Amino acid sequence: MVRRTGRRPGAPDTRETILVAARETFAEKGFDGATMRQIATRAGVDPALVHHYFGTKDQLFQAAVQIPLNPAEILPMVLADGIDHLGTNLVRTFLKVWDSPAGPAAAAVLRSAMSSEWTVKLLREFLVTQVLRRVVNESDLDSVEAPLRISLVATQMAGLAFMRYIIKLEPLASLPSEQVVALIAPNVQRYLTGELPSPSAIGDAAA
Secondary structure, three states, X not given: OOOOOOOEOOXXXXXXXXXXXXXXXXXXXXXXXXXXXXXHHHHOEOHHHHHHHHOOHHHHHHHHHOOOOOHHHHHHHHHOOOHHHHHHHHHHXXXXXXXXXXXXXXXXXXXXXXXXXXXHHHHHHHHHHHHHHHHHHHOOOOOOOHHHHHHHHHHHHHHHHHHHHHOOOOOHHHOOHHHHHHHHHHHHHHHHHOOOOOHHHHHHHHO
């Protein structure tokens, strides 16, 4: 691939050029390994222009992944009542986001992840660095168990989003939100705080 050379001023297509460079860089190097300077170099612009358009690296990453919400704004509501209410708050907040004007954008990201390797990489990196890391840092979840617990929760939430909002499977698609919370939240809470089977117990069950 031929890279652009020189520093370009703010042109009408500069923002999109930066986003393309950011997606490529984040997918290749991950969130922690990518720098604003690397992204600017790839886009052929001055680093100050990247900051001008997007602010921080976190904000640029969210724009690159096209996630229609800011975890820094959503997670405090999820974590507000402590770990014992985390499942209920998570499902309730999740449904509010999907039922809001941000819902179609969230659906587009989910559909894209089903067919694009780049989107899968970016979405996985987003979940690990912007969601999992924040939840572990701001809750009482055991840091060793947290990755497994959060990944189990993700299976539940992704399935809920897919069946309620993408497939629109009835009667789930038409259930009132609070009824969905009552049905789904206990299972999410079990993933978060319930006892995990030991490797030996899993081995015995499979034998």
